[in-house]
Amino acid sequence: AYFFILLNASVVSLDYLDRARNAGVDFGKLALTYNFYPHTDTGMGWTDFKRKNWMLKDYGLRTQAFVPGDALKRFPLYEGLPTVEKHRGVSPYVAAVELIHEANVDDVFIGDSKASIKNLRYIVDYQKDNILNIECSLLPQYQQLYDQVIEVRKDMPEKLIRLSLPRKPDIPICNTLNRRKGTITMQNKLAQRYSGEVSLIKSNLPFEARSNVIGFISPEYVKLLDFIDSSTKIIFRRLT
Structure with a gap:
């Protein structure tokens, strides 16, 4: 039987992926999911994030990242839960479009407790129909x-x-x-x-x-x- 496995994209190395592929791991059963970062200034840098994600996409892997919410921040710090630091305080919709268009991210998650229905609809319109x-x-x-x-x-x-x-x-x-x-x-x-x-x-x-x-x-x-x-x-x- 096969399992669908989520790996931590923030820390996984390309050497690890090479060894996994050589061992016969089915990359179609993997997704690479980035951390979210509750504390201000601890999120990933945008340039490094883009470079890493494009490399992961070259391996044919599905990637996933987080954007902050806009309706209810999550405890205990209430500072937003993005993957990329530059998205802290940014609309989840605008952040999601940037992740998808500029960094080739497949799936976008809301890191915080809640996002507005309007922005969720806007994100889905872009994901499904390329409508802004x-x-x-x-x-x-x-x-x-x-x-x-x-x-x-x-x-x-x-x-x-x-x-x-x-x-x-x-x-x-x-x-x-x-x-x-x-x-x-x-x-x-x-x-x-x-x-x-x-x-x-x-x-x-x-x-x-x-x-x-x-x-x-x-x-x-x-x-x-x-x-x-x-x-x-x-x-x-x-x-x-």
């Missing part, structure tokens, strides 16, 4: 953009994310502000055939007469822009 729910504030005339699944253009610019929404001619010129990271813009009639194109701004950009600012992403969710690729879909959600 992004809470934002849109100007009144653009409320129709809320709550619809929007695809991202396959050709990815460096400083902004172009959304695959229908363009509209003759968009009036208004709110042509500096385009800070997290700004949502729509091209106006000065952009000619690009009029009506909607973008998410990934880097701080200057004033552009052709770009109307139509909304702002909530600061808690701006980090998600770094994890959007050509296969990602997004849903704008009203701030709650």
Whole structure:
């Protein structure tokens, strides 16, 4: 009979894995689960974590890590229970997306006693359908953009994310502000055939007469822009 075994990914060595494979251990029956760290400043460093997890994935292993909760911290320290120190105090949703997208983690667990249902739903949407729910504030005339699944253009610019929404001619010129990271813009009639194109701004950009600012992403969710690729879909959600 075979057992499914969870090994401590935080301390397991590659030499151990080589010896296990040479001994005929079925890696399909293994999962590598990282520790969580209740005490501030004791969590794993992000660079080392990423490097180690990508190596474990090269072995064909399933990996699992923890993010903090946002509804109820666990006793006795109540400081959050992440695997990676940089995620302490971060939304479990944003932390989970970073683990999955940047470090190739398979399973994400909530280390603390409780997380909000909203964030759990957001995590599942990303795991199942590669959908990012992004809470934002849109100007009144653009409320129709809320709550619809929007695809991202396959050709990815460096400083902004172009959304695959229908363009509209003759968009009036208004709110042509500096385009800070997290700004949502729509091209106006000065952009000619690009009029009506909607973008998410990934880097701080200057004033552009052709770009109307139509909304702002909530600061808690701006980090998600770094994890959007050509296969990602997004849903704008009203701030709650």
